Amino acid sequence: MTDKKALFEFKDIHVRVEGKEVVSGVSLSIKAGETHAIMGPNGSGKSSLSNALMGHPAYEITRGEIYLDGNNLLEMRADERSRAGLFLAFQYPLAIPGVTVANFLRTALQAHRGKEADMSDFRKLLKSEMKALSIDEVFATRYLNDGFSGGEKKRIEILQMAILNPKMAVLDETDSGLDIDALKTVSTGINRYHNDANAILLVTHYQRMLNYVKPDFVHVMMSGKIVKSGGPEIALKLEDLGYEWVEEEVNHRAGV
Amino acid sequence: MSESLDKQKKDLSQLNNDYATKYGFHDPVDYFHRGAKGLSHELVEMISRLKNEPQWMSDIRHRALDVYLSKPMPQWANTKMLSEIDYNDIYYFMKPVGENSTDWNDVPEYIKKTFDRLGIPEAEQKFLGGVTAQYESEVVYHSMKEDLQKQGIIFLGMDDGLREHEDIVKKFFGTVIPMTDNKFAALNTCVWSGGSFIYVPPGIEVKVPLQAYFRINAENMGQFERTLIIADKGSRVHYIEGCTAPVYSTDSLHSAVVEVIALEDAYIRYTTIQNWSHNIFNLVTKRATAYKNATIEWVDGNLGSRLSMKYPCIQLVGEGAKGEILSVAFAGQDQHQDTGAKVIHAAPNTSSRVTSKSISKDNGRASYRGLAKVHKHAVNSKISVECDALLIGKNARSDTYPTMEIDCEQVRVEHEARVSKVAEEQLYYLTSRGLTEDDARLLIVNGFMEPFTKELPLEYAVELNRLIELEMEGSVG
Structure with missing residues (x-):
C-alpha cells in the first residue's frame, strides 16, 4: 500500500472567505481505495475546505496545491473539477425548481461523458441506483430538492x-x-459506490456515520488546521470525550 | 418520457437553426398591391375594395379610422418606446402576388420556401388538424383535414370567413373588442387583413390543434390580422399560433385583434408563441368571453419584439365560467415586455387563475400589468394571481402593476408576486456537477419556465426551449 501513489492530494491549503482566512495550511494525501474522515467542531473550517476544494467562487484559495489523479485542479473551475472526477456532496443542497431529478442527472451525466446518454441505459441506471438507496421512483420526476x-x-x-x-x-x-x-441506507449507498479505484473523504462533526462507513484514517480539524491524525480509534475517543481533549493536547504541545 | 418521444424531440431540435438563419431571412418580393405609406380613408377604401367586402364592413373600417385618429396615444406603459414609431412611415397593407391556396403546390415558390424553412408543412403533417399561413397582410395557404370539415368545423382565413360566413362574422365581429376599446384596436379595425376565423358547431370536439402562422417579411410593414374564434355550446377546440419576422434595421408594427367566444359549456384554449425580431412593436388586444360553465385558457409566450403590450383578457359573464391565463415573457437587451392579464368576473361562481412568468436579462425590462375585477353580483368567485419574475444580470428590471377592483364581498382573492435572481449558489451547485456556467444558467431558466412549457404541445415546447437557449447565449450573469 505504501508505495501506491496518491489519488487525491492537497498541500498547504489556505482559504479566504470575505477577507477572512478560514483554512490555514491544510494538507492531506489520499490513495485509491481509502476512506478518510475529517472531524471537527462547528466553525473549524472543514466545510470551507470542502467548498474550496470543489471550486466555490466565494472561497478563494490563497495558497496551496490540489491534485486529482495527477491533474492540477487549482486553475480549474468547479465544472472542470467535477468532470476531472471530483465530487462534493453538499451539506445544504440547493433546490432547482422546474428541473426534474431525472433531467438534471441526465444533463450532468452528459456533461461528464461529453455525449448524450442513451435514454434506455440511463433509465436502467437511474432505476437501479434509486432502488439501492430506497428512493421512491416518483422522485425521478420531482423537481430537484424542491420541497x-x-x-x-x-x-x-x-x-x-x-x-x-x-x-x-x-x-x-x-x-x-x-x-x-x-x-444506514445512505451509508450502504456510500459503501456500494466505494471500491479500490476511488476514494472517500467524509467531513463530519459526529462519529455516528463512521460506524457504517469505516474510515482508514481520521483527521481532526480545529481553527482551520488539521491538529491530529490517526486511525479510527480517534473517532471513538471523540465520541466519548468530545473535542476538548484534542484541544488540550494541542495547547499542551504549543506550550500554552 | 418514452423513447420515441425522445427521438422525436431530438429530430425536432435538429430542425432548428439560430434565429438569423431560421427566421431572420427575407424575400425580395414584388408586391402586387401595396398601399401608400401612412393611413387615410383612401387607403381604407382601397383595402375594402380589393377585398370586395360587404358595405357594412367597409363602413366599420371608415368609422374605426375616425376613432383611431381621435384617440390619443396611451400615456402609460413605455411612452418613450411608443413614441419611436413613425406611423406615417408604415405600409398598412401589402398583398403578395398570388391568391390564397388550399394546395401547398400552388403557393408562390418564394413564400413556400419561407414557410418550408419555418417548418410549417412539416408541423402540419405531424400533428395538426389544419393550418393557415399568413404572409404580410394576406393568408397565402390554408388547409384543413377532411374529417374536420365534415363535422362542420369552420377554419378559414378571416377574409374567406367573411366571404363565406358573413352572417356569423357580422353577428360576432367587434362584440368582444369594440373599435373604441383602445387606439390600437381601432387601428386594427380600420386596416385589418387576414387572421383566422374558426367556428366549432355545438357538441363537437376538435381533437387536434388548429394552427396559424403569421409572418412579416417586408420592412416598415404593419401587420393587422384579425382573429375570431367561436366555440358553440359544449364544443372544444385548441388553436395555436406562431409568429416571426425577419431582422431589419427599421421598425415594423404588429397590431392584432383577437376575439374569442366560448358559448355555454364550451372550451377554448388559445396558445401563442410569438418570436418577433427585436425591432417589432407588438401591440395586441386579445379578449375572450366565457358564457355559462364555459372555459377559456390563454397560453401566451412572448419572445422578441422591441416593445410588446399585450394583456389577454377573459370576461366571465356566465355562471360557473372558468378562465386561465398562463403567460411567459422574455425581455433581453433593449426590450420591454409590458404584458399581463385581465380577468373580469361578472357572474356568480366564476373562477380564474393567472400565472405570469417573466425573465429579464441584460438591460431588458419585463412588466406585469394586470387587472382583476369582480362585479357586485359575482358572488362566490375565486381569483388567483401569481407573478414570478426572474432577473439575470445587474441591469435587468422587473415591475408589477396589479390592479384589483373588487365590488363583491363573497369572493376569494389570492395574489402572489415574487422576484428572484439566478443565485450564485444555485450556479455553483450545478457547476459542481459538471455543467458549464452557461448550461447551468440555461437549466435554471428552463426550470423556471417549466410550468409554462409543460402546457405546450411537444413541438412547441422543444422550439421554445431552443429559442430561450438562443436568447440566453452570451448572457453575462
Whole structure:
C-alpha cells in the first residue's frame, strides 16, 4: 500500500472567505481505495475546505496545491473539477425548481461523458441506483430538492454520486439531518459506490456515520488546521470525550 | 418520457437553426398591391375594395379610422418606446402576388420556401388538424383535414370567413373588442387583413390543434390580422399560433385583434408563441368571453419584439365560467415586455387563475400589468394571481402593476408576486456537477419556465426551449 501513489492530494491549503482566512495550511494525501474522515467542531473550517476544494467562487484559495489523479485542479473551475472526477456532496443542497431529478442527472451525466446518454441505459441506471438507496421512483420526476426533506436531499446527493461515479468523493456533513434508518441506507449507498479505484473523504462533526462507513484514517480539524491524525480509534475517543481533549493536547504541545 | 418521444424531440431540435438563419431571412418580393405609406380613408377604401367586402364592413373600417385618429396615444406603459414609431412611415397593407391556396403546390415558390424553412408543412403533417399561413397582410395557404370539415368545423382565413360566413362574422365581429376599446384596436379595425376565423358547431370536439402562422417579411410593414374564434355550446377546440419576422434595421408594427367566444359549456384554449425580431412593436388586444360553465385558457409566450403590450383578457359573464391565463415573457437587451392579464368576473361562481412568468436579462425590462375585477353580483368567485419574475444580470428590471377592483364581498382573492435572481449558489451547485456556467444558467431558466412549457404541445415546447437557449447565449450573469 505504501508505495501506491496518491489519488487525491492537497498541500498547504489556505482559504479566504470575505477577507477572512478560514483554512490555514491544510494538507492531506489520499490513495485509491481509502476512506478518510475529517472531524471537527462547528466553525473549524472543514466545510470551507470542502467548498474550496470543489471550486466555490466565494472561497478563494490563497495558497496551496490540489491534485486529482495527477491533474492540477487549482486553475480549474468547479465544472472542470467535477468532470476531472471530483465530487462534493453538499451539506445544504440547493433546490432547482422546474428541473426534474431525472433531467438534471441526465444533463450532468452528459456533461461528464461529453455525449448524450442513451435514454434506455440511463433509465436502467437511474432505476437501479434509486432502488439501492430506497428512493421512491416518483422522485425521478420531482423537481430537484424542491420541497425535499433534509433526509431526502441527502439521499439525492448520494444518488448523484452513484450516477456520476467520481474518482474522489468529498461528503460534507452527509449524516446531518438523517434519522437512524436513513443513515444506514445512505451509508450502504456510500459503501456500494466505494471500491479500490476511488476514494472517500467524509467531513463530519459526529462519529455516528463512521460506524457504517469505516474510515482508514481520521483527521481532526480545529481553527482551520488539521491538529491530529490517526486511525479510527480517534473517532471513538471523540465520541466519548468530545473535542476538548484534542484541544488540550494541542495547547499542551504549543506550550500554552 | 418514452423513447420515441425522445427521438422525436431530438429530430425536432435538429430542425432548428439560430434565429438569423431560421427566421431572420427575407424575400425580395414584388408586391402586387401595396398601399401608400401612412393611413387615410383612401387607403381604407382601397383595402375594402380589393377585398370586395360587404358595405357594412367597409363602413366599420371608415368609422374605426375616425376613432383611431381621435384617440390619443396611451400615456402609460413605455411612452418613450411608443413614441419611436413613425406611423406615417408604415405600409398598412401589402398583398403578395398570388391568391390564397388550399394546395401547398400552388403557393408562390418564394413564400413556400419561407414557410418550408419555418417548418410549417412539416408541423402540419405531424400533428395538426389544419393550418393557415399568413404572409404580410394576406393568408397565402390554408388547409384543413377532411374529417374536420365534415363535422362542420369552420377554419378559414378571416377574409374567406367573411366571404363565406358573413352572417356569423357580422353577428360576432367587434362584440368582444369594440373599435373604441383602445387606439390600437381601432387601428386594427380600420386596416385589418387576414387572421383566422374558426367556428366549432355545438357538441363537437376538435381533437387536434388548429394552427396559424403569421409572418412579416417586408420592412416598415404593419401587420393587422384579425382573429375570431367561436366555440358553440359544449364544443372544444385548441388553436395555436406562431409568429416571426425577419431582422431589419427599421421598425415594423404588429397590431392584432383577437376575439374569442366560448358559448355555454364550451372550451377554448388559445396558445401563442410569438418570436418577433427585436425591432417589432407588438401591440395586441386579445379578449375572450366565457358564457355559462364555459372555459377559456390563454397560453401566451412572448419572445422578441422591441416593445410588446399585450394583456389577454377573459370576461366571465356566465355562471360557473372558468378562465386561465398562463403567460411567459422574455425581455433581453433593449426590450420591454409590458404584458399581463385581465380577468373580469361578472357572474356568480366564476373562477380564474393567472400565472405570469417573466425573465429579464441584460438591460431588458419585463412588466406585469394586470387587472382583476369582480362585479357586485359575482358572488362566490375565486381569483388567483401569481407573478414570478426572474432577473439575470445587474441591469435587468422587473415591475408589477396589479390592479384589483373588487365590488363583491363573497369572493376569494389570492395574489402572489415574487422576484428572484439566478443565485450564485444555485450556479455553483450545478457547476459542481459538471455543467458549464452557461448550461447551468440555461437549466435554471428552463426550470423556471417549466410550468409554462409543460402546457405546450411537444413541438412547441422543444422550439421554445431552443429559442430561450438562443436568447440566453452570451448572457453575462
